[in-house]
Amino acid sequence: MNKKDVIDLKGEGWLYSKIVEDHFFAPRNVMRDGINHKEFNAYGEVGALACGDIMKIWLKIENDKIIDFKWKTFGCASAIASTSILSEMTTGMMIGDAYNITANDIIEALGGLPKRKIHCSILGDQGLRAAIDDYRKSKSN
Amino acid sequence: MKRIYLDYASTTPVDKRVFEAMKPYFSDDFENASALYSGAQKTKQAIEKSRNSIAKFLNCSADEVVFTSGGTESDNMAIFGCLKKFKKGHIITSVIEHPAVLEPIKELEKQGFDVSYLKPDKSGIISVKQVKDALQCDTLLVSIMYANNEIGTIQPIAEIAKVIERERKNRKLKIKNEKLKIIVPIIFHTDACQAAGYLDMNVVDLGIDLLTFNGSKIYAPKGIGVLYIRQGIKIAPMILGGSQEMDLRAGTENVPSIVGLGKAVSIISENDAKKEQKLRDYLIKHLLKFKNVKLNGSTNRLPNNINISVGGVEGESVVLYLDRKGVEIATGSACSSKSLEPSRVITSIADDETAHSSLRITLGRFTTRAELDIFLKEFKDSVEKLREMSAV
Numbered sequence: 001m002n003k004k005d006v007i008d009l010k011g012e013g014w015l016y017s018k019i020v021e022d023h024f025f026a027p028r029n030v031m032r033d034g035i036n037h038k039e040f041n042a043y044g045e046v047g048a049l050a051c052g053d054i055m056k057i058w059l060k061i062e063n064d065k066i067i068d069f070k071w072k073t074f075g076c077a078s079a080i081a082s083t084s085i086l087s088e089m090t091t092g093m094m095i096g097d098a099y100n101i102t103a104n105d106i107i108e109a110l111g112g113l114p115k116r117k118i119h120c121s122i123l124g125d126q127g128l129r130a131a132i133d134d135y136r137k138s139k140s141n
Numbered sequence: 142m143k144r145i146y147l148d149y150a151s152t153t154p155v156d157k158r159v160f161e162a163m164k165p166y167f168s169d170d171f172e173n174a175s176a177l178y179s180g181a182q183k184t185k186q187a188i189e190k191s192r193n194s195i196a197k198f199l200n201c202s203a204d205e206v207v208f209t210s211g212g213t214e215s216d217n218m219a220i221f222g223c224l225k226k227f228k229k230g231h232i233i234t235s236v237i238e239h240p241a242v243l244e245p246i247k248e249l250e251k252q253g254f255d256v257s258y259l260k261p262d263k264s265g266i267i268s269v270k271q272v273k274d275a276l277q278c279d280t281l282l283v284s285i286m287y288a289n290n291e292i293g294t295i296q297p298i299a300e301i302a303k304v305i306e307r308e309r310k311n312r313k314l315k316i317k318n319e320k321l322k323i324i325v326p327i328i329f330h331t332d333a334c335q336a337a338g339y340l341d342m343n344v345v346d347l348g349i350d351l352l353t354f355n356g357s358k359i360y361a362p363k364g365i366g367v368l369y370i371r372q373g374i375k376i377a378p379m380i381l382g383g384s385q386e387m388d389l390r391a392g393t394e395n396v397p398s399i400v401g402l403g404k405a406v407s408i409i410s411e412n413d414a415k416k417e418q419k420l421r422d423y424l425i426k427h428l429l430k431f432k433n434v435k436l437n438g439s440t441n442r443l444p445n446n447i448n449i450s451v452g453g454v455e456g457e458s459v460v461l462y463l464d465r466k467g468v469e470i471a472t473g474s475a476c477s478s479k480s481l482e483p484s485r486v487i488t489s490i491a492d493d494e495t496a497h498s499s500l501r502i503t504l505g506r507f508t509t510r511a512e513l514d515i516f517l518k519e520f521k522d523s524v525e526k527l528r529e530m531s532a533v
Contacts, residue, residue, distance in 0.1 A: 032529060073530060076455050
């Protein structure tokens with residue numbers, strides 16, 4: 001039997017950690033209607049609708065520092081929570097450091113993810129790097 | 142928080158009338174039906190009374206009813222049991238079958254059987270012609286579900302049975318004409334777990350050889366099922382041991398559940414089905430008013446089934462948002478499955494995106510209009526919130 005499929009009986013009673021639950025139901029830094037996209041100078045998009053996950057990330061970067069991070073995600077609870085916590089982790093961070101954030105860093109910050117959901121968090125760090133690449137490219141042009 | 146349960150296709154609660162009928166058989170009338178003393182005879186009678194009730198429900202004789210541990214066991218027993226004496230041959234089934242049918246058939250495929258997997262049309266129906274065209278001279282088994290568990294679509298079982306009966310006659314004629322010694326049998330099995338509470342279960346009308354149904358979908362307990370085996374159909378037992386169930390299924394009988402199942406089939410009512418259909422149609426009407434919501438499957442579906450895709454949101458997210466409000470529904474999204482594959486049923490009639498956004502809402506005997514109104518309000522709220530953060 002796959003051990004991950006055996007729920008521990010400590011009374012947690014939910015699929016995901018408390019941190020995932022918090023970010024999923026009260027997501028931070030969503031790119032809501034009415035926010036002007038033009039205020040952001042970097043954009044990254046990863047995933048595909050057919051695969052069930054799409055992530056869009058907008059960054060406002062000043063002097064190589066992320067000062068604002070907004071996002072939109074189509075996906076399950078872990079995909080949404082991954083993007084939400086990533087936005088908190090990286091706001092205020094230098095892009096060089098943000099670029100090195102790994103899926104594991106995101107999973108750790110979320111208090112763990114069910115094994116089969118790990119690919120959702122991988123999407124987050126990829127999306128962030130895509131946005132930083134976009135910024136670096138536009139700067140070099 | 143009061144829960145609103147809208148996942149009756151997954152399992153039903155045990156009806157209180159069923160529970161009452163079962164109660165004496167736990168601690169009072171508990172004797173082993175195989176024993177000789179009168180207490181045991183009482184248990185034996187309870188089992189046979191239930192078997193008769195089920196025989197009446199299926200319009201068959203009592204000795205054609207075998208109790209099993211549930212739908213999965215009945216499906217396994219039907220498939221492995223009727224093909225045990227064969228090393229190879231051809232099987233026809235559909236891609237929208239329940240795993241309890243598909244997995245045993247895949248296992249036989251590995252062992253050398255040849256399998257045709259029929260694909261439904263866009264509305265989720267397998268046609269009689271498809272079955273007819275797939276028939277081969279060595280087809281031994283056809284297994285097509287009566288109604289689908291995800292989209293509720295109803296398959297033309299009685300018509301397929303006629304095609305199979307014709308094939309059977311042709312084979313007999315051929316034997317006679319060509320003076321061959323061996324007749325290749327052809328057996329028609331249907332998984333009727335979803336259909337049992339709603340559709341005609343008369344096995345004579347259906348013309349079926351083997352039929353599976355279980356308790357957990359019709360307000361009886363989980364862990365009890367039936368395999369109807371038409372007289373003359375040879376099935377090898379899968380579980381060996383004592384001589385219970387006419388030597389076809391060993392093991393001390395699960396008397397309370399057997400009694401419960403007998404009661405459950407006796408209280409199935411057309412009025413419940415009509416009431417559910419009315420509520421279901423009310424809910425569909427209101428769901429389709431939402432922007433970018435579409436119905437998956439055909440109008441020829443079970444009276445309690447709704448399957449929709451909600452553009453821009455992923456199924457698991459909606460299910461979990463609704464769960465937080467006490468509403469329980471299902472999804473065919475990949476994220477909700479252990480395999481991370483989207484629903485085979487939805488992807489067989491539409492694209493992956495439709496499957497990722499699919500929601501199954503199934504009503505039941507205890508569903509009320511007031512519950513549906515609360516559901517609609519919470520559904521609107523959840524979808525709006527998720528759409529606002531959606532990247533689609």
